[in-house]
Amino acid sequence: MFTFFKKKNQVEDVEWLGVDIHSHLLPGIDDGSPDVVQSLSLIKQLSDLGFSKFLCTPHIFEELYPNDANTISSALKEVKDGLESSGLEVDIAAAAEYMIDENFQVKDGLLCLPGKYILIEMSYLSETPGIDQVIFDLKILGYHVILAHPERYAFNHQYLARFNRYKEMGVMFQLNLLAVCGYYGNEVKRVSDYLLENRLYDFAATDLHHSRHLHVLSAAITSGALYKKLGSYDFKNKEIFS
Template identity: 50%
Template sequence: MFNFFSKKNKITDISWLGVDIHSHILPGIDDGSPDLSTSLHFVKSLQELGFDQLIATPHIYQELYPNTKEIIFSAKDSLQQEMDKANVSLKLSAGAEYMVDQDFNLNEQLCPLDSKHLLIEMSYLNETPGISQTIFDVEIKGYKPILAHPERYTFYFKDKSKLKRFKEKGCLLQLNLLSIMGYYGKDVKQLAEVLLKEKMYDLAGTDLHHNKHLSTLTDAVQSGRLYEFLGNYPFKNQEIFGSIYA
C-alpha cells in the first residue's frame, strides 16, 4: 500500500481507491494510448500514484472504434508482456466501454469488466432513446450495468431524476475523478458535487486518455486535493473488483 503524508498530514496518493475501473490505456485501439511505450508510461505513472489494479476499458463504438473482445485482449496481452519485461507488478485486466446507440448489440460476445459488470456510455449531447429499456435489457442478459460519467451528460444538468430511476433499477454510476476537479467545466463539477452529496455514485475511475489527463490527475492526487474531495466517499471499487485477482 502507498501512504504518503505531507507535513500537514495530507494524503497524497490514491491507494484509498486502489482499483481504476475505467481507462483508455491499451495501445492503438481507440482515442487513448497510441502505442505500447505510452501505455507502459501510463501504467507506471498510475502505479506510482498508488493504484494496484487497472481495468482497461477501450471504447466499443462501431462508428469510430469497432473493437471486439479479441482485439481488446490482444492489446491487453501486448501491454502485459511489456509490463512483465519492465518488472511492473501492477495487476492489469480488461473490459470495454460500450457506446449505447443503434449499433449496441447485446447478442454479440460481450466484454464486461469482470464476469458480470458492463460499462456503458451515451453521447454527451443527447440521451440515447430507450436508455431505460436498454439498462433493463442488460440486466435481463445477466449483467450489472455501470453508467460511465453521468455528470458529463448535458441533458441531466437541470434534471437528474432519471439518474435516480436508473439507480432504482439497479444501474451503478461511475464518477470521473477529474470531474470533481473542474477539468470538464463548471456544470459538470456542480452535478458531480450534487451526486456525491446524495450518495448516488458507486464507483470512480480515471477515464485516462492522454498525458493532459495524467498530469491533471497527478497534481490532484499529489497535492492532497483529490483525497480531500473524495477520500472519505464510500466507493466500491475494491469491494466489487478487488476480487478479480483474489
Template identity: 40%
Template structure:
C-alpha cells in the same frame, strides 16, 4: 501492495486502489497510441497510489468497432511490457446505440465485462439515448450488472442532475471520473459530480485516462488537494472487483 515508483507522497489514490475505467490499452481507440505510452501512464498512475488496472476501451461501431478479441490482443501486448504492474483485466465501454441494440439481440456474443459481469455503458454527451432504460433492463435480463459511465459529463443532465437518480432506481450503478472533481471537464461537470457525491450515489470511480494530459492533471490536482473526503458518503465498489469470481 507494492508500487514500483513508491515514494513519500501527500495526497494519493491509495484509498481507491483499483482503476476500473481507462483508455490506456494501446492503439485501439482514442487513448494511448503505443505500448510505450501505455506503460508510461501506468507507471505514473501507480506512483499516485493505484495498484490494479482494468481497461475499458470504446466499443462504438461508427468510430471504434472493437471486439472483445481485439481488446484482448491489445491487453496481452501491454501485459508483456508492463511487468511488474498489476493489470487486472479488460472489458469495454459500450456506446448504447442501434448497434448495441443489435448486439444485445445476439445471445451467442458475450459482452466484454468487468469482474462480476459488470458492463460499462455510455451515451452521447449531447443527447440521452432513447433506449437506455431498455438497454439496462436487457443487460440485467442477460445476467449483467450495468454501470453508467461518467453521468456528470452528459450535458442534458446539467440543469437537472436529479434525473440521474432514476438510474439507481433501475438498478444501474454509476461511475464518476476523478478529473471531474478537479473541474477538468468544466464547472458544470464539477457541480454535477458534487451533487452525486453529496448524495452518496456514486458506486465506482475511474481515471478515464486517455493520454498524458489526463495523468498530468491528476498529478497536479493531487499535489494541491486531498480528494478522499469528497467520497465519504459513497460506498465505492472498486476494490470489490478484486474479489469477484466471474
C-alpha cells in the same frame, strides 16, 4: 513556519481507491494511448500514484472504434508483454466501454468487468432512445450495469432529478475523477458535486486517455486535494474488484 509534517488527514496517493475500473490505456485501438511505450509510461505513473490494479476499458463504438474481443485481447497482450520486459509487476486486465446506440446489441458474452459488470456510455448531448429497455434487457441477462461518467451527460444537467430514474432501474454510477478537479468545466463539476452529495456514485475511475489527464490528476492526488474531496466516500472499487 515551514514543516516537513503532513497536514492532518492529508493523503498524497490514491491507495484508498486502489482499483481503476475505467481507462483507455491499451495501445492504438481507440482515442487513448497511441502505442505501447505511452501505455507503459502511463501505467507506471499511475501505479506510483497508488493504483494497484487496472481494468482497462477501450471503447466499443461501431462508428469510430469497432473493437471486439480480438482487438482488445491483442492490445492487452502487448501491454502485458511490455510490462514483463520492463520488469514491472502490474495487475492488469481488460473489458470494454460500450456506446449504447442503434448499433449496440444486447447479448450474452459482452466484454465485462469481473462479476459480469458492464460499463456503458451514451452521447453527451442526447439520451439514447430506448435506454430503459436496453438496461432492462441487460439486467435480464444477468449483467450489472455501470453508467460511465453520468456527470458529463449535458442533457441531464438542468434536470438533476432524472438521475434517480437510472438508480431506480438498478444502474450503478461511475465518477470520473477529473470531473471534481474541474477538468471538464464548471457545469460538470457542479453535477458531480450534486451526485456526490446525494451519495449516488458507486465507483470512481480515471477514464485516463493521455498525459494531459495524468498531469491534472497527479496534481490533485499529490496535493492531497483529491483525498480531501473524495477520501471518505464509500466507493466500491476495492470491495468488488480487488
